[in-house]
Amino acid sequence: MSTPLVSLTNAGKSYQQLDALKSVTMDLNSGEVMGLFGHNGAGKTTLMKLILGVISPSFGKVEVMGRAPDSNAAWHNRSKIGFLPENVSFYDHLTGLEVLSYFAKLKGFASSNAKKHAVNLLEQVGITHAMKRPVKHYSKGMRQRLGLAQAFIGEPKLLLLDEPTVGLDPTATHEFYRTVDQLKSNGSSVILCSHVLPGVEQHIDRAMILSSGELLAIGALTELRQKAALPVTITTSGLNNFLVNNKTLQCFLAANSTSTLLVPAQEKLAVLQQLVNHENLTDIQLETANLEQVYQHFLTEHELVKQKNENSLTEQGNC
Structure with a gap:
């Protein structure tokens, strides 16, 4: 059995009195697309930061490509990881081509190859017409496309995409998912975080649902449907x-x-x-129940259990 590309074992992150992520265990295999879903504050960004090594777990274990992502030993793995944050930000005075060429060099591309790779990525996301235009003149959708191109540099083994289709029109969204499917077929693994559930389910292998830092459910959609008994x-x-x-x-x-x-x-x-x-x-x-219905089921079930526990504690306090 192959070793998972990403592995979390009872991993969590706490900030003083706040448990941002509570003892999560999950694996991501090579060539697998995981959909990460949850409301604002559910712990999705914290989970991504742990995998990226930007923050360290307060407890538990996180491994990416066989190493702790926050360790010095994981430095060389970072060139194999692509990341798109929810709110993309670039150097506004640089052109799109200059931005991508710069990031390609940071990922180890020689100067002669960085520009060529950047042009190919700009063509892939459909903004070659604006590649010599300063980014400050880009629309929100164009900035998002540039962010996607940045995440795709070097055909990474692991992609973490936070709200990747925000600001994209239907055509660009279709092209994005086609790229994800292509990366998957080439062996890349993807964690895809999105609030836009319709259209996502046909491109993911498994879904992971978080709420208030807790892992509510994880599995293939057929498994989650069966568990939810919808x-x-x-x-x-x-x-x-x-x-x-x-x-x-x-x-x-x-x-x-x-x-x-x-x-x-x-x-x-x-x-x-x-x-x-x-x-x-x-x-x-x-x-059959779609992804959005499955998602709502687990969230509602979680809230009912939470409310029941709170009521029980209140009754005990009144005794």
Whole structure:
């Protein structure tokens, strides 16, 4: 079994009375894309900083490419890591080409190759027309594209992308995900943090959900659906009141509906067999829980448990 590219074992970070990240254990394998999700303050940026070695864990263990990322021994690994922060910032008086050439040199490219590599990356993100324009004249979307190009320097083995599609139009977003898919096929690993969940799920292998520094869930979307026990939505046409009058199926009817069923995943096939055999059926649509619904389920469940614990402590205090 291959060694994970990134490994956290009961890793956490505390600042005085604040636990920014609470005992997280996770692995990221080569060629894997991990989606990192959570509200503001959930611990996503702290997790990325630990992996980058910008901060050290208060407890637990963090390893990237076999080394502690905050150690001197990890220095040479940094040229193999690409990072896009949520808010990109560059030297405004430099042109896009000069910015990328500068960063390419920092990553070990010779001067003669740095400019050529920079031009190729600018073409990849679609801003070659502005490569000789000072960055201070770039729009927000163009700055984001430049930030992506910077993260892609050297075809890194590990990419950490914090809100990478912010400011991108639909075409640029599509091109970005195509690049992520290409990097993955070349063996790169990606941690992708995003608040924009629609469209993400087809590009990730696993999802990781954080809240208030706690790891709520991690796994492939199929595994998380199963754990959450979210129903499959089946929408029918042509059955009129058949579902309402059928004692077996009426218990699955969605609220205020005569044509939509919410069926537990384990009963999906049995229900479908009943429906497809009905002579009046004209259409049927099947929809499993999407990433956003799975995400909301774990957040809601966490909040309910948290509230229950708080109420319990209050009751104990009143005794």
